[in-house]
Amino acid sequence: MNTAASTARQYPCDKCPLQGFAHLQPHQKDEIDFLSTFKTGELVADTGTTVLVEGANSAHLFTVLSGWGFRYKMLEDGRRQILNYVLPGDLIGLQGSLMREMSHSIEALSPMILCVFQRDKLPTLFGNFPSLAYDITWIASREEQMLDEILLSVGRRTAIERAAYLFAFLFQRAKTVGLVKGDTLVMPLRQQHVADTLGLSIVHTNKTLKKLAGRGALRWLDRGCEVLDETALLQISKWSGLSSIPRPFI
Template identity: 45%
Template sequence: MDEVRCSACPLRPLPLFIEHSGAELALVQSLKRREVHLRAGETLIHEGQTDAPLFTLRSGWAFRYKTLSDGRRQILTFLLAGDFIGVQQKMGDASAHGVQTLTEAQLCVFQRDALWELHRQSPSMGFNITWLTAHEESMVDDTLLSVGRRSAEERIAMLLIILFKRAAALQPDGGTSGVPFPLTQQHIADGLGLSLVHTNKTLRKLERRGLHHIEDGTLYLRDVNALARLADLYGDGKPAPRPLI
């Protein structure tokens, strides 16, 4: 499969991503090492790995997670196309989390020293890295708020609306035909600190109230305003324009 040049990346024309200069694109292209295509359920970064490269998720879904010694898993964030993966690991340190694909995924691969080169050669791109890192930290903060203070209904309402808005921003129709939703109920439970039984009951309860519908791996929101009120959502949940590395 022929590799896609950064200037021809199919994500760049989307309104979600800010426009970069020709020099910035050339710098990113010079730091890109290869592309990889993974199947669903493959591990991209192992917990404790010390040599993990950096990735940009070009298509598909993935998630960051941590596990306890007995195998219990907490999903930290769900990753969609355009997300920059691996920057949380410090140079030479072991990765404190793992990353696994939810679906088939295409990724662009960068060596870890690309971080130094982006900061050294382009302060604007270095700022973009900082922005992306802060943005992902804010998503983890939102998850912590949900797990610590929201009820099961509020947690799931928040997850549905945020993931719907993020996925819709990657579609030309803005989600009017629904958005892909590859999460199983176990993924939802692991992301929100709920039992599988409680997750199942709450999803069915929200669907009976006409708030959402999931069918054949597609999520439809039936009443966005009601979901937002239930989740106590700050703002409209629509992702802000962002850099694309």
């Protein structure tokens, strides 16, 4: 595991780069003051690093400051199911903090920087900052909502609808945190990641992605996948898109 924890805060809470995005709710001054004491430092993770391990009891939880990651579970024979993807602004490790054990793992899909928070200060947050406690509840509910949609996709959408939904979903999430440039986005996904997310064989995934590429919706590059046409992906997936309501973050 290539990670490095830092107590020197390159990004203090009062100058958090996430505060500048319109789709993320800003914090009040007293909340920022508390979060500054809640945060213990930053964690830097290289691509391929396992940030959290299934079965682990973590003393920390994290907010993704930059980079991409994914949540997954493994079967004993090595088959992997990717459950969801984590992007800047996402809170991870809450399950391990509250349930005392992680039921999934999280791996860095690209170099990541994470804000590190001390688990033992959660009671203070819930007791003294009900607005932040509500935010954590909202974040957990949103994760459940996203998993509902992913389960629907795997269970009922056709292969091409599943793939189109996945890329439209990630594109819209990335757009809210400034990762989309000029209406295009390069995602650090390989075809194996897509297959492990959609529950398809790598051969079926390859054929499906070629169909999307043939419609001009995306193209594959050496370093990942470039989304070219959000509208086409939405039409193919028959998905209406994410809510425009600003979301909280910790």
